[in-house]
Amino acid sequence: MYDFLYLQLHTDLDVGNKNIRYVLAGEGAGTIFAINELTGDIHAMKRLDREEKAEYTLTAQVINRDTNEPLEPPSEFIIKVQDINDNPPQFIEGPYQGSVPEMSPVGTSVTRVTATDADDPVYGNSAKLVYSILEGQPYFSIDQNTAIIKVALAGMDREMREDYLVVIQAKDMGGHMGGLSGTTTVTVTLTDINDNPPKFSKGSYEFTISEDLGIGKPGGRVKANDRDIGENAKSTYSIIAGDEKDVFEIVTDSQTQEGILTLKKALDFESKYFYNLTVVATNIRPSATGAPFMDQTTIKIIVEDADEPPVFTKSTYVFEVHENAAINTVIGTVTARDQDATRSLIRYSIDRHTDLERQFNIHVDDGKITLAKPLDRETDTWHNITVTATEIRNHSQISRAIVAIRVLDINDNAPEFPTEYEAFLCENGKPGQVIQTISAVDRDNPAQGHTFHYRLEMLNNPNFTIKNNLETIPSASWRNTTRSVVRNRKCTCCPSW
Incomplete structure (x- = not known):
């Protein structure tokens, strides 16, 4: 100018x-x-x-x-217009952001900066720029001609320091005395590599889990901390020892990176009350050296006894009783037992919704079922009732079982004629001639184990006989009898009349 x-x-x-x-x-x-x-x-x-x-x-x-x-x-x-050095260098695109992986070797390129000078680049040295670092040493260096920033210190650890502020100067006149200069800043961030293994915060954990914890429910959490970040800090958990019956599993909480211990099978305090698990946390990504990063811990699990309902020896009982059994006859006995260590006493009862007629009773202490009212097989062949077992110590602990009672038949029903019969007979009928066929029915059950025969006898008229269709009639079967009147009329249609 x-x-x-x-x-x-x-x-x-x-x-x-x-x-x-x-x-x-x-x-x-x-x-x-x-x-x-x-x-x-x-x-x-x-x-x-x-x-x-x-x-x-x-x-x-x-x-x-x-x-x-x-x-x-x-x-x-x-x-x-002849140029003079009247314009300083300027970093139009600054301030800059750069990144480089932690632990990078010396000489690794980070980023490049660019300054411009409005003076004439072909006249003198007014626009000839030289770059240097004002702040940021000894961590970084810059090529004075290309303005490429490089790592200058080996072993920089992101976990110790993540961000660095580097001040870059561009000076014209080839850097000589009297030249003008401009500066910019470069924020260099060390990016993470997987150079730290997971590490459990404790050498061992101890959890108390109730035996009534549901399947899939969490029983405890463990955490393997990792100084790395992002994917490099993620781990999976696994049980490598102490779970021979495959009762537990451990999954990773994607939000907290905790290992959540859950149940795959129900716990039973009475069969096993202590577990000693060995758990390993392993990084998802391989380490910077290629070897897997892992750590292990011990989880001691104490199973806590839960108050469980009594357990019947059977889920369904089947008893038999004859229909002529006397009141208070013992039909059968049900048994339930408290599996808990406290061994509470049991009280038995009948769910009266299943025994509306109050046909049966049960002894509250020993579970004996007795007859309360007379039975009739011909009315009800089966009775299905529900019995309950309740802990005396905790009335909320109740179990139920089905009792099916089969009523056995006895010969307590006489045969019955369905109607009174009326027969027609010609006066010249011959001896042995079939005049009428009559029948009787018996409500008792021949399939119950009894053999029922019917003996039909003619009463009060020696002129007629009845032929039975059975040959042998046990005398014990004769006690139930019935009668029917057969009226005889002479035939009015015969010509001889």
């Missing part, structure tokens, strides 16, 4: 001639540049800035002062 510009135009005309005048036209004439009409000297009227406009094209001409007629053709000339 020039504070003053002086040019002198020359002409072949006699400069002593007072009748000539110099005129100027073109870019900036009259505003930026002015010409002395008498001498032809050109002056700059304001400061010039090469970075705004590097050259101007102008024309000058000599004219007659009186007539304004040109005395010679116009002359064109170019004014070039």
Whole structure:
């Protein structure tokens, strides 16, 4: 940039001639540049800035002062603005962000910065830049020509320090004295690598789990901490010893990275009340060296006894009783037992919703079922009742069992004739002639184990006989009898009448 510009135009005309005048036209004439009409000297009227406009094209001409007629053709000339070092370097894109993996070796490239200088790059050294680090050593270095920032210190650990602020300077004039400079900042972040194994916060854990904990429910949480972040910090948990019956499993909470111990099978305090599990946490990603990162701990599990309901020896009982059994006859006995260590006494009862007629009773202490009302097989062959067993110590602990009672038949029903019979007989009927077939039914059950036979006898009339369809009739079967009147009429249709 020039504070003053002086040019002198020359002409072949006699400069002593007072009748000539110099005129100027073109870019900036009259505003930026002015010409002395008498001498032809050109002056700059304001400061010039090469970075705004590097050259101007102008024309000058000599004219007659009186007539304004040109005395010679116009002359064109170019004014070039010569550069000076008046612009400092600038980092247009700064401030910068860069990253590099932790533990990177010396010389690893981090990022590149770029400064620009508005001065003329082909004239002198005004735009020749040299880069250097003002802050950020000894961790990083910069190539003075390419402006590539590199790692300068080995073994930088993200877990010790993650971010570094680096101040970069660009200086023109090739870095020599008197040059102008500009600065920018670069925030360098060390990115994580998997260089830390998981580590349990405790060498051993102890959980007390109630035996009534449901399947899939959490029984405890463990945590293997990892100084790494992101995927490098994620671990999976597994049980490698102490769970021979495959009772437990451990899964990873995706949010907290905890290992959640859950049940795959129900616990039973009475069969096993202590477990000693060995649990391993293993990184999902391999380590920086390729070897797996893992840690292990011990989980001691104490199974807590829960108050469980009594257990019947059978889920369903089947008893039999004859229908003529006496009241208070013992039909059968049910048995339930408290499996808990406290061994509570048991009280038995009948669910009366299943025995609305109160046909049966049960002894509250020993579970004996007795008959309360007479039975009739022909009315109900089966009775299905529900019995309950309740702990005396905790009335909320109740179990139920089905009792099916089969009523056995006895011969307590006489045969029955379905109707009174009326037969027709011709007076000339022959002996042995079939006059009528009669039958009787018995409600007792022949399939119950008894053999029922029916003996039909003719009473009060020696002129007629009845032929039985059974050959052998045990005398014990004769006690239940019934009678029917067979009325005899003479046949009115026979011609002999």
